[in-house]
Amino acid sequence: MEDKVLKKFQTVKNEAFKDFESLGHSKKFIDIEYLAAKIAEGNLISLKDFIWHFYNKSILIFSRDFQKQAYNYWSMAVFDFRHEKKERVSKMKELSINARILDFQSKTSTINDYEVVINVSDNSCGVCLADRSKIYEVSKFLTEYTLPHRNCTCKGIGCTCMLSFVPKKNADGSFILNLDD
Ligand SMILES: [Zn+2]
Ligand SMILES: [Zn+2]
Secondary structure, rough: OOOHHHHHHHHHHHHHHHHHOOOOOOHHHHHHHHHHHHOOOOOHHHHHHHHHHHHOOOOOOOHOOOHHHHHHHHHHHHHHHHOOOOOOHHHHHHHHHHHHHHHHHHHHHHHHHHEEEEOOOOOHHHHHHHOOOEEEEHHHHHHHHOOOOOOOOOOOOOOOOOEEEEEOOOOOEOOOOOOOO
């Protein structure tokens, strides 16, 4: 087998395994799953199938942890962008954003005391930048708003805008919500 093929195989594998670990899976668990898949060294297509399968299994393992689901889905978007046909990038980003919202909802009983802020990075396209630091009512955001931005023309992986939930402030700038409660 060509060195180039093997090298590519190893690079994709190492990159994915490192990401699996950063998501919280033990090296032992990853190795067991990998060996069970019986992938021939250098078979890049089988390797990519395994990686996608692992990410999906990981979502099931994190079925009660929306924060980890959010990271997991974002990893899937990046993987699809880097190594597959980029057809699932937008869907995976959307699932990641949804998981972030679910994470917030599951941890907060008083969501109406919060607002949504859109975080947009400096080198984003005009569509994304137009939303920079805008503040949305949570209820309005949940029913009307969609991330990633639909008409985004950012280069590379596209829209990387994120949302964060911030406590509302009173007119004098103090927080309505007592965060110590
Ligand atoms: Zn955007
Ligand atoms: Zn954009």
